[in-house]
Amino acid sequence: MTALHSTLHDIYDEVARRNPGEVEFHQAVYEVLNSLGPVVEKHPDYVDSAVIRRLCEPERQIIFRVPWLDDTGTVQINRGFRVEFNSALGPFKGGLRFHPSVYLGIVKFLGYEQIFKNSLTGLPIGGGKGGSDFDPKGRSDGEIMRFCQSFMTELYRHLGEYTDVPAGDIGVGMREIGYLFGQYKRITNRYESGVFTGKGLTWGGSQVRTEATGYGTVFFVDEILRANGQSFDGKQVVVSGSGNVAIYAIEKVHELGGTVVACSDSSGYVLDEKGIDLDLLKEVKELHRGRIADYADVRGGATLVTSRSVWEVQCDIALPCATQNELTGDDAALLIGSGCQIVAEGANMPCTPEAVKCFEAAGVTFAPGKAANAGGVATSALEMQQNASRDSWTFEDTEARLSEIMRRIHDRCLSTADDYGQPGNYVAGANIAGFIRVADAMLALGLV
Ligand code: NDP
Numbered sequence: 001m002t003a004l005h006s007t008l009h010d011i012y013d014e015v016a017r018r019n020p021g022e023v024e025f026h027q028a029v030y031e032v033l034n035s036l037g038p039v040v041e042k043h044p045d046y047v048d049s050a051v052i053r054r055l056c057e058p059e060r061q062i063i064f065r066v067p068w069l070d071d072t073g074t075v076q077i078n079r080g081f082r083v084e085f086n087s088a089l090g091p092f093k094g095g096l097r098f099h100p101s102v103y104l105g106i107v108k109f110l111g112y113e114q115i116f117k118n119s120l121t122g123l124p125i126g127g128g129k130g131g132s133d134f135d136p137k138g139r140s141d142g143e144i145m146r147f148c149q150s151f152m153t154e155l156y157r158h159l160g161e162y163t164d165v166p167a168g169d170i171g172v173g174m175r176e177i178g179y180l181f182g183q184y185k186r187i188t189n190r191y192e193s194g195v196f197t198g199k200g201l202t203w204g205g206s207q208v209r210t211e212a213t214g215y216g217t218v219f220f221v222d223e224i225l226r227a228n229g230q231s232f233d234g235k236q237v238v239v240s241g242s243g244n245v246a247i248y249a250i251e252k253v254h255e256l257g258g259t260v261v262a263c264s265d266s267s268g269y270v271l272d273e274k275g276i277d278l279d280l281l282k283e284v285k286e287l288h289r290g291r292i293a294d295y296a297d298v299r300g301g302a303t304l305v306t307s308r309s310v311w312e313v314q315c316d317i318a319l320p321c322a323t324q325n326e327l328t329g330d331d332a333a334l335l336i337g338s339g340c341q342i343v344a345e346g347a348n349m350p351c352t353p354e355a356v357k358c359f360e361a362a363g364v365t366f367a368p369g370k371a372a373n374a375g376g377v378a379t380s381a382l383e384m385q386q387n388a389s390r391d392s393w394t395f396e397d398t399e400a401r402l403s404e405i406m407r408r409i410h411d412r413c414l415s416t417a418d419d420y421g422q423p424g425n426y427v428a429g430a431n432i433a434g435f436i437r438v439a440d441a442m443l444a445l446g447l448v
Pocket of ligand 1: 377
């Protein structure tokens, strides 16, 4: 890690001391503070008003018991979380993650990132995140439903279209959103479409929401390529993960003329030099909830590799779309060695600080998740807009809006990086632009 500006160092120390053991949260805070040195030099009022310190403390944190019955009639108990981090720009907004690794430190890192990401979109949404240590893998449909109903029986009282609006994340897709929304509706006796995003198209969802994060990440990379007089045409791409973000990133890369030759899950990666067969991947993952190994079993010429990292595969562009800290300094060295020129984070914080440092040192263009994967939440805000006006837009119209939002985020990152003397630095641009909008709103609202 590089040295922080001294005032910011004190703030970081305070965060680490007040939130012991929450290492992912510490990492996310450090990463933002590391960009704010030039901002506090230029605007000492952000320090005097303690706006940076206030931003590091969630407005509200909710932790609750989630009891449910499994298919054998045994009582299971999980822990639920919702961290309502910052509502200066709009209602708390951010997904729910169901994964055994979830604890307060993960939810706080995601919620903190979400504040700046949502701010960068330019849309009226605050930042929050939630989830549970529930593991959906291997659970029946009935178990998933009972878990979601129990989870919502506690969480509903904290939600509302003007208060807190969740969506999906790892382990939470349209099926789970349906069960959660159904229970919210039953308890509150309100068909409040705007309280959830990522809904099904026949019950208040938006076109392109399913595709939005993956598509948005690829639109962002397309802007980087254009800025350098290039395009996706003929580019070889590696994607990690094979969930929602990964699948639609692959789809858009193929539409724009690139070829994705590898993708993965937590058990390994598949190398498919002809290009990933997207229809087959969707069938395996979305229809049968299968594994990447099932894809390799039926796809002629594809190889399953279980013992090594997907980042050993040669590529021009790498899109980590799985989970936090999945791409290490060693992986970065592999990518740099094979000639990779652009890394864009479809997932949240998938690259470790060491990896980011390696990319910077080697001149690899690096697009951080809070900019590159903001298309998902931006389209959620478009879903809220359609719900509020009882309207629904076409796929083409919604996709055009998403593409325009990603272009604006890209340009905002670059122009802000220029303004603060770091041309071409997307990390600095995203952190500073995201920070300034939310910090100014906090100052305008008084001591909040
Ligand atoms: P999904 O649950 O749909 O997919 C996650 C994928 O990542 C799965 O294929 C999973 O494999 C894989 N994975 C998890 N851990 C690892 C690992 N250690 N190594 C390799 N693969 C792994 O989640 P999403 O696609 O929705 O989310 C992916 C990332 O994108 C997360 O960081 C999320 O926070 C971020 N994101 C998602 C948004 C959205 O709209 N969905 C919006 C913005 C960011 P397995 O099945 O084996 O666990």
